[in-house]
Amino acid sequence: MKPWKIPFLLILIGSATLSQTIELKIVETSDVHGAIFPYNFTTTKPADGSLARVQTYLNEERSKDQEVILLDNGDILQGTPAVYYYNFERPDEIHLYARVMNYMNYDAGTVGNHDVETGHKVYDKFNSEINFPWLAANAIDTLNNKEYFTPYTMIEKKGIRIAVLGMITPGIPNWLPYKIWEGIEFEDKIEIAKKWVPKILADENPDILVGLFHAGVDYTYGNVNEMTPRNENACKLIAQQVPGFDVIFVGHDHQVWNFEETSSDGSKVLILGPTSGARNVAVANFTLQRDSNSGNWHKIIRGEIVDMKDYQPDEKLLEHFGEEFNEIKKYVSRGIGRLNGILDSRKTLFEDAAFSDLIHNIQLDLTKADVSFTAPLSLSTIMNSGELYVKDMFDLYRYENLLYTMELSGEEIDKFLEHSYALWFNEMTSEEDNLLMFEKDDNGSLKWSERYNTPLLKNRYYNFDTAEGINYTVDASKPAGDKVTITVFTNGSDFDFNSIYKVAVNSYRGNGGGGHLTMGCGIKQEDLPKRVISSTEKDLRYYLMKWIEKTKEVTPTTNNNWKVIPEAWYNTAKEKDYKLLYGKEN
Numbered sequence: 001m002k003p004w005k006i007p008f009l010l011i012l013i014g015s016a017t018l019s020q021t022i023e024l025k026i027v028e029t030s031d032v033h034g035a036i037f038p039y040n041f042t043t044t045k046p047a048d049g050s051l052a053r054v055q056t057y058l059n060e061e062r063s064k065d066q067e068v069i070l071l072d073n074g075d076i077l078q079g080t081p082a083v084y085y086y087n088f089e090r091p092d093e094i095h096l097y098a099r100v101m102n103y104m105n106y107d108a109g110t111v112g113n114h115d116v117e118t119g120h121k122v123y124d125k126f127n128s129e130i131n132f133p134w135l136a137a138n139a140i141d142t143l144n145n146k147e148y149f150t151p152y153t154m155i156e157k158k159g160i161r162i163a164v165l166g167m168i169t170p171g172i173p174n175w176l177p178y179k180i181w182e183g184i185e186f187e188d189k190i191e192i193a194k195k196w197v198p199k200i201l202a203d204e205n206p207d208i209l210v211g212l213f214h215a216g217v218d219y220t221y222g223n224v225n226e227m228t229p230r231n232e233n234a235c236k237l238i239a240q241q242v243p244g245f246d247v248i249f250v251g252h253d254h255q256v257w258n259f260e261e262t263s264s265d266g267s268k269v270l271i272l273g274p275t276s277g278a279r280n281v282a283v284a285n286f287t288l289q290r291d292s293n294s295g296n297w298h299k300i301i302r303g304e305i306v307d308m309k310d311y312q313p314d315e316k317l318l319e320h321f322g323e324e325f326n327e328i329k330k331y332v333s334r335g336i337g338r339l340n341g342i343l344d345s346r347k348t349l350f351e352d353a354a355f356s357d358l359i360h361n362i363q364l365d366l367t368k369a370d371v372s373f374t375a376p377l378s379l380s381t382i383m384n385s386g387e388l389y390v391k392d393m394f395d396l397y398r399y400e401n402l403l404y405t406m407e408l409s410g411e412e413i414d415k416f417l418e419h420s421y422a423l424w425f426n427e428m429t430s431e432e433d434n435l436l437m438f439e440k441d442d443n444g445s446l447k448w449s450e451r452y453n454t455p456l457l458k459n460r461y462y463n464f465d466t467a468e469g470i471n472y473t474v475d476a477s478k479p480a481g482d483k484v485t486i487t488v489f490t491n492g493s494d495f496d497f498n499s500i501y502k503v504a505v506n507s508y509r510g511n512g513g514g515g516h517l518t519m520g521c522g523i524k525q526e527d528l529p530k531r532v533i534s535s536t537e538k539d540l541r542y543y544l545m546k547w548i549e550k551t552k553e554v555t556p557t558t559n560n561n562w563k564v565i566p567e568a569w570y571n572t573a574k575e576k577d578y579k580l581l582y583g584k585e586n
Helices: 051-062 081-089 096-104 120-129 189-204 235-241 315-320 322-332 345-349 354-367 390-396 410-424 513-520 525-531 540-551 567-582
Strands: 008-011 018-029 067-072 108-110 139-141 152-157 160-168 184-186 208-214 247-249 257-262 268-273 280-291 297-307 335-339 371-374 386-389 403-409 466-468 470-475 484-489 500-506 532-535 562-565
Touching: 018 051, 018 160, 018 208, 018 247, 051 067, 051 096, 051 315, 067 152, 067 160, 081 096, 081 322, 081 390, 096 120, 096 315, 108 160, 108 208, 152 189, 160 189, 189 208, 189 235, 208 235, 235 247, 235 257, 235 268, 247 280, 257 297, 268 280, 268 297, 315 322, 322 390, 335 390, 335 540, 345 354, 345 567, 354 371, 354 403, 354 466, 354 500, 354 540, 386 390, 390 540, 403 410, 403 525, 410 466, 410 470, 410 484, 410 500, 410 513, 466 470, 513 525, 525 532, 562 567
Parallel strands: 018 067, 067 108, 160 208, 208 247, 247 268, 371 500, 470 562
Antiparallel strands: 008 297, 018 280, 139 184, 152 160, 257 268, 280 297, 335 386, 371 466, 403 500, 403 532, 470 484
């Protein structure tokens, strides 16, 4: 079933005398990433998605003869200057996002991995400021072996009892520094669902059971399967293996989902999820009819995804938080330096580009490491010559990663790069082949993104790491694992596979994100912290900003320390793939 089709679940048991009908609407936001206002603080342009638009939708739905429940599925405290400002620049104030969610009357929420990324000081404080339970049944406090957050909550509407079980994706230890989630163990979602669902059904006797899981649907993502412990995206598996849910709201993967799944007892479960940035919401519409004999509620459930671009921002919300909006706008408009040249992230997919080299050079300067690794965090950012402002740092570096200095051997550096280019470049057999590794169907044809009308990359671009500090070639005609040849350090000194070197890498990669250090280098997950020599206290974006403020003038340069061969094949394929993704040449 295609995700935009509207599933229709009808649950009737035997013959019944129906005496009462209630309409109930459950609305889910997910992966909003700080999009409160209908304004992009980075581009200074209007935004289609925002909680201000969601508020208008809610006002309309709450005015109808129905009950409305509002849920959030995590990843709210990272992604825009609006939340960054209150995370780190105004940490002593009640968080703006908490005040907005309280204003909108959220009934419950689930914690997301990017919420944890902000650190204990931020998310613990935020949890104390919201007027609703923040859920994560599989986040266990290691001190007392109890849930660190609330595991589930009960909501009652006109006598209808709704249980909401929340869980977070358990992959956090593979992505985030230990001190950010210190004292918390993230357990397998399927096992925790099997523990809590029977207990909720027995203790609470709910009329509706809702799963609110910050996790995706594709349980094979990252080359894993249904048997992989602590699967990052186990929502579909939970629907299949744990009977009792009426609807499972998903998130994390920024994909639209609206389909039915069959549970192990033959019952149907509706799975719903929106994209991100409050550009749409997922909605479960319940028609509940009471059996006057048994008192049970019979349920008709319809799913829909509602786009927010057609809703005007709520003027009262904008007025209520107008002072905060102006303060954030002033913050991001502060000048920090000047850019003498163009930074174009589109080039990072194909060559040694100035966009990546700026990050590399700053990382090397901050850490004094021998080698730097970084990946593009955007595929379509262009920064033109002129003044640089705080807002530009959110284009230059999207995430709140820390900066690690780690120890790796020369051999491990080589394996790290082999892993990266195996995710990134196709094994070419002629110049007719693609350079990039695209997703293909069973017939070998490229799969296309309906949202962007571009071919889909097989792997996530934020795992396409390049290196600075060493010179190397990438042979696109060679198979995975045999593409990279490191020749020498860029300063002319010898590169030794047996020597130990200092490497600058962000905390996502340093904690195992993307598998470069674990699957690529073969380092055990539990041994990664032993390789960390030092870590920054604040996020890398903060240090990028301070570096630019100190330097004042930034001139984009590229030293061409790596190149792709065979050169003729590369040039032909590069031009073709660039046109596929961007429609024209540079």
